[in-house]
Amino acid sequence: MKNALFFGLTVAIATLSHADEVQVAVAANFTAPMQQIAAQFEKDTGHKAVLAFGATGKFYAQIVNGAPFEILLAADDETPARLEKEALGLAGSRFTYAIGKLVLWSTDPALVDAKGDVLKSGQFKHLALANPKTAPYGSAAIEAMTKLGLLSNLQPRFVQGENISQTQQFVTTGNAELGFVALSQVLKDGKVSSGSAWIVPANLYEPIRQDAVLLAKGHNKAAAGALLAYLKGDKAKAVIRSFGYELP
Incomplete structure (x- = not known):
């Protein structure tokens, strides 16, 4: 012993x-x-x-x-x-x-539609994204909006986070009605945990x-x-x- x-x-x-x-x-x-x-x-x-x-x-x-x-x-x-x-x-x-995968997300369950057409409708005041100069997900968001032909219209509504965590925080706290974040931040048990989301098609940004x-x-x-x-x-x-x- x-x-x-x-x-x-x-x-x-x-x-x-x-x-x-x-x-x-x-x-x-x-x-x-x-x-x-x-x-x-x-x-x-x-x-x-x-x-x-x-x-x-x-x-x-x-x-x-x-x-x-x-x-x-x-x-x-x-x-x-x-x-x-x-x-x-x-x-x-x-x-x-x-x-990684980019997603357009809002805490409002009725705001973001399945095709992301909310970006064209303009039914919001602020759109959050991470600083595209330092955060790749922010750069991917700019690329997606450019390919959709919406960048110039949406730029005046940008609320820019220092990183993707701060970007999510802007949406969570209501400082922006919606924002581009990483899918991993809003996913739980294989589903978006709350609010509404559009998973941005992979062909709109570089992998x-x-x-x-x-x-x-x-x-x-x-x-x-x-x-x-x-x-x-x-x-x-x-x-x-x-x-x-x-x-x-």
Whole structure:
């Protein structure tokens, strides 16, 4: 009995001694799924993912200026590729972890129709979207409105969020009657959880390929490599799918 207890204690100490933390910059649209994945990752591996959420463009600027992030989970594929070229990301570490979907959403269950014709009707005062210069979902929204021929008419109604989380907040609080957000933010159990929504057709914007990259500060760090491997595993993929993302 004593031997068994001693053995168990030894294993626990060994596990703790090898546990590590990894600093992760996460695109705001991926907040909810990454929180779930990080909790399961810690339970399964003992490593802890310390998460920061925000706009991909802002994270890029912070990384260039020496921020201590070790992994970037971007909302696009261009930023990780750029970091690799600038030797701030480890060459060959980049991969697509999710493909995002854009949705026009309102808390009003009667406002957004199934075809998005509300954008043409103009029966609203404010339309929220994320800053297209720093947030890929904001850029996708601009692209969609341009292809629909509505951009110039809608621009005076824009309420611009710093990132996709703030954009959703504008709609939730009523500062904008509707807005372009990530499908993952409003999906629950495979359905839009509240209000009304139009999933923007994929042919109206370039695919939102969201790439992960190991940053220079995470090179040779056990927890960083473990998390990237975990994101490619079945448990993480199941969570990602449950929030409405596609997988490559």
